Amino acid sequence: MGNTFTYFQNESENNLPSFKIPKIPTFEEISSKLSKEGVTKKKLEEIFEECCFMSIDFFFDKYKSSDLLKCLHQNQKVEWMFKCKQCSNDACGYICCKCFLNGNHIEEGHTFSLYESQINDFCDCGNEEILKKSGFCSTHAGVNEKSKKEIIDRLPFFIKKDVHIFFRYLFQYLQNLTTSILLEKNSASVEVIIGWLKEICSVSSILVHIIAEEFTSRQLEIGEDSKSRFKLNEHKPLPYKNEAESIQRLWESHHFLGYIFSKVAILDKFLPLLSLLVDNHSTFKVSVFEEYLKNFITIFAPRDRASSRIMQFLGIVYIENIKISLPFATGYSRHNVIELILRSHKTIYVPLLLPFYQSSSSKDITKEVMLQTDVPAIPKLLKEPSVVRYFCSQSDKFKLLFEYARELHKFTSLQFVDPSISTTKFLLVQELNLIASVKNIMVTLDGMVGDTEFRQEIIDSIAEKLVSNIGEIKKRPVFERCGIKLPHKDFFQKFTYAEIPVHFPLYRMLSTFLLMTKMDPSLLYTKYGMLESDVIDMVHTIVLFRVFYITYDPTETLENCTDITMTNDLHILQVAVCLLGSKKFLYSFFNVVSSIEPTPSAFNEAFSILVSSLQIRATLVPTKKVIEFHLLQGLFSNIFFKTHFRSFDSVLMGVSENDICETYINELAEPTGRALELKDQDNWKYYDPYYPHFSLTYRNAIQNGSKKRFKKYMESKKIPSESNPLPPVLEELPTELLGLTKIFNDQTLIEIIFCILADCLYPTFIGYDNSIELQPILKMIISNPQIILNDFFYLLVLSIKSFKEITLPILTKSEIDEIVNSVINFFDHEKLIKTQILINNSTDQNEKEKLLIENQDKILENLTDNIKINYDETTTTTTTTSIEEKENVNDKEIFDSLKEEEKEKEEEKEKDKENEEIVVEKEKLKEFSFNGKDNVIYNLLRVYNVEVKIGFKERLSVLDLLFKFWDLMTNQTQYLQLRGSLLYIFSFLKEFDPIFQKVFDEHKVDLVHDVEHSNQDDLAHKKSMAEKRLKLLEQMKKQQQSFFDDLSDQEGEEEEGKGQDNKKDEKDDKKDDKKENENKENKDNENKDNENKDNENKDNEKELNDKSNIDDGRNETTVTTKVKIIEEVEEEEEEENIIKIEKVEEKVEEKEKEKHKHDHDHENEDEDEHSEFEPCVVCKLSEKAGRLFAIAYVDLSSVSHQNTKQSIDEIKMDKLNVGYNENYKKFLEKYYSILKQNSAKTIPTGEKPESFSVYLFSNSVSTYVTSCGHNIHKRCFDNLMKGQPLDPFLATAFKCPLCNRHSNITIVLGEPNDTIQYRSYVEDLFKKLCYYDFVSLMNKDSMYSIDEYLWKFIIQNIETLELKSRKTTLYNDNDQQPAYFLMSEHDFQRELTTTARLHRVIAQVDFKQKVPHAELPIRNNGIFFSDAFIASSYSIWLCKFHPSQLFDIILDGLQYYIFKMVIHHCIKNNIMPTTGDENTNQYISNAINLITNEFNRLFYGEKPLLDNDNTFREEFINQLLPFVRKLYLLYIIISRANPKQPQPPILTMEKLTDINYCLSCFKFNGLLDMVNIVCSKANFENTLNQFLRKDKMTSQLSAFPQVFCSFPPPLKYDSLPKWIDLPTRFVDFMKDHLFAGHCSKCGALLKLVCLMCGNCSCETSSCRIDLFFHKPSCCTQYPLAFYHAIDRPFAKSFKLEQGFLKAQTPTFISIYLDQNGHKIATPSIHAKLSNKKLSKLYKCWIDCSNRRKYFIEKK
Structure with missing residues (x-):
């Protein structure tokens, strides 16, 4: 029954009241009406009213519930x-x-x-x-469930019924519209209905409930306990029925939700509506998930965009909310969510993705596959005991976890797979989730206390499934080699990428399983049936991947650490050692190594994997000590900020970023805002030089930083810093992995080490008797063993350390005594053998007898001990007499017998066969046999008969080789890096037994005295050997340092009291540089006897240059994480150039020495004393070897124009509330726009001088010519350019061969002359200058010079230099903080010199037509529309005035500038006629009177305001100082062009800041004297008349009164280009820009805020060039741009270099710091603006020409 009370109709019949109750229309009526009249929003509302007897608006007003949504x-x-x-x-x-x-x-x-x-x-x-x-x-x-239930319960039943029936009709109509045939045709109608349903649901919680019930055709509970009471299998039908309807029975038999889920295309359209319903109805959410699982495979299978979109939407709802999906993983529904996910990925996803890896051509891929997965839900669900108990007990479901993992092993590729591609990253996520699933199962089982039987059952099940699935993996074909079955027929058959799986989760799951259970790996063989072939294949797979792919990290990653798979892989290699034994494992490893390219980097990477696999202590449940060990590796580098440590959560499973950054790191590091420092220096004992967990992008930078800091630590402990670090202090090796120690005690590893060491010491090393099969293979694989010597010495030390810390403590006393006795017997045996060899090798009979007499006791003792020695074949039978037969023999008789036998032997030998007999003698000597098991000590002592060169053998042990290294280190200063390793080994042996001390004494190894004494000798020796090379390198370093001085001058500002620390740091840096140069010289000479000497020296030189570059950048470089750290390509080019420089210099010096040996030094001294310029950076010769050129760069942007624009904007917007006349503001705006309209549209030719002065110099790009300070000869430059590819955009771009700085021009130096050659140099420079200024208009192949235009480069250099050299308090924290200069004095002098040099060349321009004085810019009315400095300086250049004649022009320029200051003053203070027509003579006369009177009041009379009003005086100086500074800079520059004339005093920035000093240089005695001389009353009145009666520059200015037409307004000294006002808190900055919008080009969020103008920009790489053009006339005028991120407290810097926009280093810059002054990674209320950081960043910005990298941190 409907809402009858609302719709009663009163009918009168026989005057009796009667009522008619309307009926609800039938479905057929509704359907027919919608079909005929069309589906619209209005029509749906009408039908709602027909069915419910009220309008939809009335329903909303009557039953409000929008606040419950x-x-x-x-x-x-x-x-x-x-x-x-x-x-x-x-x-x-x-x-x-x-x-x-x-x-x-x-x-x-x-x-x-x-x-x-x-x-x-x-x-x-x-x-x-x-x-x-x-x-x-x-x-x-x-919003709460209780309120929702209350309001629905209050709704009358009959209203509920009407509304239910309406939506039932509507859903049935939708079902009819969306049949397969009609769906496309009715698509518009369907969208209208869905849109309307969403609209009404968004304002009514009641309708949400009703529609949800109609969707499911069942009652849905609502309330706080609704989900607990709701049962899927207890279907409660809706009570709202319309028995008269035919669709009622149809509706009860099925529901609309099931219908739309069965059709993916329809479901996709309903997603927005379902999203709204699911969000606001908890039990409907359960019903939707049930339907989702019922149709999971159908929805998943297409893997197209619609399928992925649906899965993603539902995944967000359910996968992230485990509370909803939990019942569906435990039997609540017959559709198990885990099973469905695994089965669909195994059977559908893998076959779809395999072609992307295995197809040789993109044409083979015919289907687009979307990457979307629900697998992350599985490890989350497996944290729940109920899920683990159910899932692991269902064998058919549980096995899918391992079968899916096995399928991922199929992903191999025919070629290298870039880890950054989306498919690889997607599958890696799959692996990580499978690994986490195993881990979570084990963690959950451990938490199920008291159920040990079930736990063991699941452990067995996991192990069996892992082993069986590993056994089913397709293996590589194997062949019997060296007693082991290995892939490939020989060691040198290369592996292909098709043989290297990119993903192998089963091995990593096995590692996880073993780590969590701590199971003995041998059980895999004995209990679970794992095969040796499976383990060998597993080793090959892991080592191949880690050698050829290294990590999954994409190169652009911002994370410092790699993923947890590295831990799993290294751990499983340890397990393989335990299972295979050392020989089979090492042979498998070298089987892979034989396939890699024989390069140093490849070998270092491969053997780093070997070292890491032998010393890692893998764990998935890190303890505090483990966490600290990992974090310390980052701290050691001294380039980690606090925020960078958050990346360690990827290798410390279960440890959050917050725990790392807020708890653990604070205990280890000093609380500082810079790169974190160690609190306790003793923690260096944990330093792991082979730490494997850093990401590929930052690994080298981090490791280099750690090595450098380790050297400093060693020096602080007065330990030689050259020594390689020893293995770190590690956690105890787990009991189940004690089998790992057998690789250190077994003979195989030590023999491999022996081969490497012998090959280093003996370049002609051939082999040794009974060698391992790998020995000749190693010889062929590793042609230069020096590059891996350190790695194998580290392995040797690791072996000793393992024996000392693991093996030795568990040996019994008898076992130790047995080892000691064997060692003693060994040395006795060796002495006897050496004596006998000495006897056999002696050719002097008397000498032999003497030796026999001296050693008869030893020989007899040896005989009684049953140690038999064969002298030769003839004496063999005589020495076989048993001990019993010789017990009673007299010693004398034995000795006589021996002498007689020796004589007989000598007689029988022929002289020509003597050497051969000796060799045979040695070969027949029996070796000593050690008692007991093999161990490291035995392995060190075991003697090998080594063929050190062809035909010559020598008895050597590893210990003998160590003694040779010690001798080379102490006596020849070679292999100094091995000092620490040798000391560790020798010290252990000495501690083990005193017998070794005697051996050390014999070999002159003094572990106390030699260390200290030899250290001093080494340094002195190295200094003498490296003197020449060190001198060259220091010279180069000195030149390079000139480029980096700004870092110490500008960024080295610290808090009060830290000045001495800074000086100390600088001294330390110099010492470090010197020390490293000494180390380098030693390394250059340590292998001088080797065959590969030249190649090694080149490698060492490159290593030195790397280290030098790192040192140079110490004050520049901190890792940001998220920061590009090193531009590798540029560094490599710089290194190559430096090496070239050194070679050229050496050749030149050799020639010079040959020609005039005695005079060379004297000539060089003379050159150094009298040379005006630095020598050529390539050949190191002065200008006597040819004319020098300064390497320079034309920067196409500077801050000078922007300062003018900012001053105009300040007046135009009246920011200071001065009350400027509107006419004046409009004039400035209009005239400035006229200047910019003419900007760079055409190339100026044939223009008059005033056009250049007024327009062209003001509207062209603001250039700045700067130099790195290095010079080069023309021939050296031509050779350099041959080796550098031409830039396609900028024809002359190149890099300085010394400092690697971008450059594009060379400025000719020296005295100008009229030679054709000099003129060609000058013309070439002029063409390039003009080309760069008009790069978009001028063809680079036909560039030409515009002579009249060239002065523009001098003008803008002076303007920019004046601006950059100011002293300011901008962005200071408070008024008490002193002012600072914007650039360093060193840079100021260099740039002043560069400008002077440029002027000296430009002064040579020879104009075709002389400019009459009357047409000079300073004499023309255009002076009032142009900058007075531009007009006056341009006039000086045009007329080529001599410096002594400059004063008149300077005075004229100064006069016009002061005049404009007065006009501006009168406009600002409204000293103008208030009545009359502004263009009449009367008005002009009144204006002249008022302005003249004000002028006299300011400067003349009894009390001129200039001397009596401090406010006006300060304002006057503020406006005058910039102009005076520019005039004085011009005077200095012009004077330097004539060095024979008297030169002005040396100018400093401090002097330039003093206006009295500047005026005194022009012979003025103060301000008032200057005004009286420059601007007399008569001159002022004449100029004023000229000004007020001048012609307008353009008709566009005709509307403005003459009195306001003065441009530009005077610039203030304290007015600098400023950035936007930044709020104190970052959250306020964030709130201000959250709604900035989207990029109009790519649609991405605008994430960056320009600090110059406040506009927001897109950071997408394809849109990045637009960063500079988001606001014309703003950022295009800046040298670089800083943008602050909206989502994080970081700023980014970009710069246009060589025409291309480049992100600067570091990528992220922090100006918002936390409450402790530290960088902060995420938005926080504690992030507050640091003015100190801001001011440093501002200096970097305004002086960017001297900054290669933009750092505001100081170490």
Whole structure:
């Protein structure tokens, strides 16, 4: 029955009242009406009214429930969203910007993050399942399940029935519209209905409930306990029936939700509506998930965009919210979510993705496959005991976990796979989730106390499934070699990429399983049936991947650490050692190594893997000590900021970023805002030089930083810093992995080490008797063993350390005594053998007898001990007499017998066969046999008969080789890096038994005296050997340092009291440089006897240059994480150039020495004393070897024009509330726009001088010519350019061969002359200057010079240099903080010199036509529309005035500038006629009177205001000083062009700041004297008349009164280009720009805020060039641009270099710091603006020409 009370109709019949009750229309009527009249929003509302007997608006007003809906905001585009740690109950608690800002998160200081959401993400505000109620915004604070139930219960039954029936009709109609045949035709109608349903649901919680029930055709519970009471299998039909309807029975038999889920195309259209319903109805959410699982395979299978979109939407709802999906993983439904996910990925996804790896051509891929997965839900679900108990007990489901992992092993490729491609990253995520699943199962089992039987059952099940699936992996064919079955027929058959799986999760799952269970690996053989062939194949797979692919990290990653798979892989290699034994493992490893390219980097990478696999202590449940060990590796580098440590969460499973950054790191590091320092220097004992977990991008930078800091630590302990680090202090080796120690005690590893060491010491080393099969293979694989010597010495030390710390403590006393006795017997045996060899080798009979007499006791003792020695074949039988037969023989008789036998032997030998007999003698000597098991000590002592060269053998042990290294180190200063390793080994042996001390004494090894004594000798020896080379390198370093001085001058400002520390740091840096140069010289000479000497020296030189570059950048370089750290290509080019420089210099010096040996030094001294210029950076010769050229760069932007624009804007907008006349403001705006309209549209030719002065110099690009300070000869430059590819955009771009700085011109130096050659040099420079200024208009192949235009480069250099050299307090923290200069004095002098040199060349321009004085810019009316400095300086150049004649022009320029200052003063103070027509003579006369009177009041009379009003005086100086400074700079520059004339005093920035000093240089005695001389009353009145009666420059200015037409306004000294006003708190900055919008080009969020103009920009790489053009006349005038991120407290810098926009280093710069002054990675209320950082960044910006990298940190 309908809402009858509302719709009663009164009918009168026989005057009796009667009533008619309307009926609900039938479905056929509704359907027919919609079909005929069409589906519109209005029609749907009409039908609602017909069915429910009320309008939809009346329903909303009568039964309000909109306040019970959660936030319905859903992204239609990518938007910003927040996550709040305090308010979120789940990882997916997302809050839209509006709700977040309306909440209490910021006010209460919550920890939150801002992230870029995806399309269709929705806000969770109001959802109690995800967010705490305390986190709801004010709009959604009242949303709760209890209130929803109450309001629905209050709704009358008959109204519920009517509304239910209406929606039932509507859904049935939708079903009819969406049949397969009609769907496309009715698509528009369907979208209208869905849109309308979503609209009404968004304002009524009641309708949400009713529609949800009609979707499912069942009653849905609502309330706080609704989900607990709701049962899927207890179907409660809806009570709202219309028995008269034919569709009633049809509707009861099925439901609409099931219908749309069965059709993917229809379901895709309903997603927005379902999203709204699911968000606001908890039990409907369960029903939807049930239908999702029923149709999971159908939805998943297409893997197209629609399929992926549906899965992604539902995944966000359910996969992230485990509370919903948990019952569906435990038997609540017959559709198990884990099973469906695994089965679909195994059977559908893998076959679809394999072609992307294995196809040889993109044509073979015919289907687009979307990368979307629900697998991350599995490890989350497996944290629940109920899920583990159910899932692991269902064998058919549980096995899918391992079968899917096995399928991923099929992913191999025919070629190298870039780890950054999306498919690889996607499959890596699959692996990580499978690994996490095994881990979580084990963790959950451990938590199920008391159920040990079930736990063991599951452990056995996992092990069996892992082993069986590993056995089913397709193996490489194997062949019997060296007693082991290995892939390939020989060692040198190369592996192909097709043989290297890119993903192998089963091995990593096995590692995880063993780590969590601590199971003895041998059980894999004995209990679970794993085969040796499986283990060998596993070793090959892992080593191949880690050698050829290294990591999965893409090169552009910002993370410092790699993923957890590195831990798994290294651990499983340890397991393989335990299972295979050392020989089989090492042979497998070298089988892979034989396939790599024989380069140093490849070998270092490969053997780093070997070292790491033998010493890693893998764990998936890190203890505090483990966590600290990992974090220390980052701290050692001294380039990690606090925020960078967050990346360690990828290798420390279960440890959050917050725990790392807020708890653990604070205990280890000093609390500083710079790169973190160690608190305790003793922690260096944990330094691991082979730490494997850093990401590929930052590994080298981090390791280099750690090595450098380690050297400093060694020096602080007075230990030679050359020594390689020893293995770190590690956690105890787990009991189950004690089998790993056998690789250190076994003979195989030590023999490999022996081969490497012998090959280093003996370049002619051939082999040794009974060698391992690998020996000749090693010889062929490693042609230059020096490059891996350090790695194998490290392995040797690791072997000793393992024996000392693991093996020795578990030996019994008898076992130790047995080893000691064997060692003693060994040395006795060796002495006897050496004596006998000495006897055999002696050719002097008397000498032999003497030796026999001296050693008869030893020989007899040896005989009684049954140690038999064969002298030769003839004496063999005589020495076989048993001990019993010889017990009673007299000693004398034995000795006589021996002498007789020796004589007989000598007689029988022929002289020509003597050497051969000796060799045979040695070969027949029996070797000593050690007692007991092999161990490291035995392996060190075991003697090998080594063929050190062809035909010559020598008895050598590893210990003998170590003694040789010690001798080379102490006596020849070679192999100094091995000092620490040798000391460690020898010290251990000495501690083990005193017998070794005697051996050390014999070999002159003094572990105390020699270390200290030899260290001093080494340094002295190295200094003498490296003197020449060190001198050259120091010279180069000195030149390079000139480029980096700004870092110490400008960025080295610290707090008070730290000046001495800075000086100390500089001294330390110099010492470090010198020390490293000495180390380098030693390394250059340590291998001088080797065959590969030249190649090694080249490698060492490159290593030196790397280290030098690192040293130079110490004050520049800190890793940011997220920071590009090193531009590798540029560094390599720089290194190559430096090597070339050294070679050229050496050749030149040799020739010079040959020609005039005695006079060379004297000539060089003379050159150094009298040379005006630095020598050529290539050949190191002065200008006597040819004319020099300064290497320079034309920067196409500077800050000078921007300062003018900012001053105009300040007046135009009246920011200081002065009250400027509107006519004046409009004139400035109009005239400035006229200047910019003419900007660079045409190339100026034939223009008059005033056009250049007024327009062209002001509207062209603001260039700045600067130099790195290095010079080069023309021939050297031509040779350099031959080796550098030409830039396609800028024809002359190149890099300085010394400092690697971008350059594009060379400025000819020296005395000008009229030679053709000099003129060609000058013309070439002029052409390039003009080309760069008109690069978009001039063809680079036909560039030409515009002579009259060239002065522009001098003008803008002076303007920019004047601006950069100012002293300011901008961005100071307070008024008490002193002013600072914007650039260093060193840079100022260099740039002043560069400008003077440029002027000296440009002064040579020979104009075709002389300019009459009357047409000079300074004499023309255009002076009032142009800059007085430009006009006066241009006039000087045009007339080529001699310096002594400059004064008149300078005075004229100064007069016009002061005149404009007075006019501006009168306009500012409104000293103008107030009545009359502004263009009449009367008005002009009145104006002349007023202005003249004001002029006299200011400067003349009894009390001129200039001397009596401090406010005016300060303002006057503020406006005058910039002009005077520019005039004085011009005077200095012109004077330097005539060095024979008297030169002005040396100018410093401090002097230039003093206006009295500047005026005194022009012979003025103060300000008033200057005004009286320059601007007399008569001159002023004449100029004023000329000004007020001048012609307008253009008709566009005719409307403006003459009195206001003065341009430009005077610039103030304290007025500098400023950035936008930044709020103190970062959260306020963030709030101001959250709604900046999207990029009009690519649609991405505008994430960057320009610090210059405040506009927001896109950071997408394809749109990046637009960064500079987001606001014309703003950033295009800047030398570089800084942009601050909206989502994080970081700024980024970009610069146009050589025509291309480049991000600068570091990538991220922090000006917002936390409460402790530290960098902060995420938005926080504690992030506050640091003016100190801001001022440093400002200096970097304004003086960018001297900054290669933009750092504001000081170490």
